[in-house]
Amino acid sequence: MPHIDKKKKKIVPPEEMVHFSWGGRTQEWEEEADQIMHTLQDQIDDQETQEELKKKIEYAKQKQYW
Secondary structure, three states: OOOOOOOOOOOOOHHHOOOOOOOOOHHHHHHHHHHHHHHHHHHHHHHOOHHHHHHHHHHHHOOOOO
């Protein structure tokens, strides 16, 4: 398999990420966890090359038989 160069990782420093607060309610913790998850997912998405993204889109367009 040929070596494929990936995009350089863009890392969000912990100081800029949302932090869990002490106290509060479960709903607030869920919202904070959701924001953290989206930040981390954005980092992963930014690392994908156009070729990988194109392959994922083509796979998603295929008709699935269950």
